[in-house]
Amino acid sequence: MSRRLFLIAMLGVLFVVFTLSMIELESLYNNYGMRYFLNEGFDDTGSRNLVTAILLDYRLFDSLFEAGILLIAVSGVIWISKHDVEEKNAQFMLDKYKTPDLFVTFSRLVYPLMLAFGFYVIINGHVSPGGGFQGGAIVATAILILYYIDGNKETNIGLIVTIEKIIYLLIILLASLSFFTRGEFFTNFFVPSANPDLKAIYLVLLNVFIGFKVALGLWTIFTAFLKEGR
Amino acid sequence: MNPILTFIVILIGFYGLSTSDNIIKSVFCVTIIESGVILLFLNLGNFEGGAIPILNDHLVDIVDPLPQALMITTIVIGSTVTALSLMLCIKIFHHYGTVEWAEVLRREDVKS
């Protein structure tokens, strides 16, 4: 018990220090970034959604490795859950689980709506909230609903992973196209002075690729878990 | 005020990490800390009367979009960490028959 009280005291010290620094921060607060993005953001990138502008243009390098983390995690989860024993032999877990009928009907209704919403979010990432990562996650959730409808669905994980890796290579290629058109790595391949509608082509393309990659990656992750839980 | 309340959430996460004896509980706590950090970043980026960072035709004061972009990255990172650690948890339970930290670390490595 004294151990826990001491711990709470320690955390209390951290809390006090943080509170004091927050009070100090109010006078130091620097909003250079906010002003920059407000004034230049749209002209630079052609994206009305400034978050997408940052993710796909100003800090595209981060986003590439964000997708890379997903790629690595997918391969890692699959590797850890993979059995050396043939997969056919491993299909022995009980399948007592049965989705209620009402839920199945409801899922059938929701599934296409969700898929459509996901694609909407992906494609309109540069004008409204959303983008490749968010839309991809929604699409993955929609695919997850498919598993509720049919619990015994078979998925070819190997194929999905291969497609995912290829899409990642394509994303890298698309991101570095700008080097050949304007000599700068990882930005829009249209020059900054181009028409915003033209620049939107690049944003939509990249959003679609990232969306697919994220959707496939999350799909693989939960398929691996579902297999584990069966 | 809000950042301070969020920091309490982070501290609760750390409290959980340093008292929980269960592996799954520790993964929960890391999730809590991660959500807390995201919220802290957004709290600090937000200000009274700010608008969402999507430009309209008329110019208004928007909140800083950079923290939001960074936090999307953090959400993806956090979810992959959670997925990986939970997969490891499943394997540990299968191997050691328990997910208590103390028991798992105490089990001798038996080798033939």
Add this chain to the structure above:
Amino acid sequence: MVDYILNLTLIEITAYALQFLLIFIAVAIVVHKNNGTIIILIASFSLVTASLYIINNAPDVAIAEVAIGSAIIPLIYVISISRQREFIVLDKAMDDFIISDNQMTGIGFILLKRFSDFYHLEINITNDPMLGKVESGRDQVLLEETNVDLIVTKDPDHEGGYLLKGKASSLLLNKLETMLDDYDNVRMIKYKDRDIGE
């Protein structure tokens, strides 16, 4: 101070309420012992954070959080927790040791039932015909590579005897081994980890 509180807008009041709710849920997650309740708490935690993101003018982050944090993450939590309530037994003996007359009343079943009640586990007995064909030397591989916790076979040295095969590293099997003292014709083999070198 009173002025400040009276002049709060609805949005601000909501924000404070949600912040306190978040702290409350976080404390509940940390102090709760039952993993099943925690899952619901973590899903609601994720929803509360998502609403706070919206209040903090971050719709993009909120969409990401809702899509990832409220559907996929709780699902994998559910799976990994439910895996910890299961004890998977592979029945290779295929006779009345576990299942007699299509009813689970064999002596082996009663033994396993006692064992699982002790640990609040749910036994999951399978007898996959495909797995039965894998030759006996592969039992160790099966145990290591798949999620099977226990394999039941006939004892080749003992007429009418049975062998329970498990992993030496597992804590659960120690208890099962002590329970076996009451049974003369059941033995237990614990496999140690194969050293696969470097």
Add this chain to the structure above:
Amino acid sequence: MINIPILLIFLPVVTSILVYLFKWKHMNIVVLGSQLILTILAAIYFGHFYGQFEHTHLVLGGWDHRIGISLANDELSMSFIFLSIFTWWMVLAYTFKYGKTDHTFLFFLVFLQGVFLGLLQSNDLFNLFVFLELTTIIVTILIAYKKRGESFRAAIYYILLNTSGVLLFLIGIILIYFTFGTINIVYLHETLTPGDDTMVLRLSYILLMAGISVKSALFPVFTWLPKAHGAAQSAISALLSGLVVKGGIYLFFRMNFLYDNVGIHYGDFFYWVGALTAVVGVMFALSQKDIKQILAFHTVSQIGIIMMGLSSSDANTFYGGVLHTFNHAFFKSLLFLGAGVIIQVYRTKKVTEIRGVMRSMPVVSVFMIIGMLSITGAPFFNGFISKSIIKYGIEDSTIRYWILFAVNIGTATSFIKMSQIFFGPRTVSYPIKNMAQNFALFGFALGCITLGNFYIPFTESFFGIAYDQEFIHVGAFIDYAVTLGLGFMLYHFVISKDYKPIQNIRNFKLSFESANYVFIIYIVVMVTYFIWL
């Protein structure tokens, strides 16, 4: 020419994905080819920018440098890039046969190289966070790669502890961003002045250092390292101990570079943290019987010695610490790889059971002995040079000098204990003839001897410091002999008896929650030291 850093990052990444996609038998040759291109590119880059590294600041996308992500190099980062490329050459050579069949392993291994090179070159704090987290995830997978209980347990300990540390790093970044409106390291270094020395800045420093301390396994939070490095395969252990853990050390001086002009006096604090790391690491190493555990705990103690050098304000001693990171990379990788070969043949990890290595594997033994001489600090080997530099740097303070001396004696004792594996009759035949493995051992051994004798041109070209002091004289030999003698006595009269306290230390295991507990205490101590003292 200025865009070469991008190639350095993406060439391994793309190669690794190709390896995963085309599971071709000769893929490891393709990997070696890309490795060759990488080496040539790094050499061209270094040659082109030598002496004018301030021009390497590359803002990706051509944006305002306060907004966009930028990459920057200097002599120090270039030296680390060459070190990592060399280490990957050797590890790829060591796993050459294995890589033919196991493409997943090769995929993770080569991907890690791209990420690590990115970590070394990145000039953006959040980008550093992404790379740190990516390294953590890949390393976790590599630790768990054997899929045995021991490695799963080490992997989850590693990922949870490191993630909580790295999240603290992120909070530090948040504070910096809202105070200065940017997270560009070089820009921050130029604009920060002593006038910026506020509590927010100090708190951000503490949080960044807390994350880095976990990553580089400093004193209270080193517990993940022995587990992880003991459980992984030997090639991975060599990579992690030799190089990846140095990512944390590298960030340590990158972050101190950021806060350079503020005038935070971190020297004394991190000296004592380093000293405690070194002493505790040696203590645990002395009690171990598992050959890989011994080596892993020595990594902890050597990191302590490195920190003792790095915390000095004197440039000579500081670069002595940097030089020791290099030397440690060479000899620790050599020892781990050699131990891997021995374990392969003897099928056991117990030091007490392995006998007669000299008779059965003479070549490997010679390399192992070179590694042991280096780590104990024998003259003409590389460990000697950097240890001497650090020793001369802290000579003024008697107690600091004696701590280093005690750590050296402990190291000597522990390797005297390990050297028993060479003697005795030949117990096994040595059927495995693997030239690639011997080549990797040879490469590291060559590195040990070369750096031990020709360190002056190396330090001159990379650190701009010429150590004109003559280290090798009679006193040095006497010093070494005394260390060995005391070490032998310590071994003979204390360690070999295996008293009860030693067994207790061996069986001491810090559980995860206690590790977090001491981590929080460590942060509070830092807060007390840096803010209220």
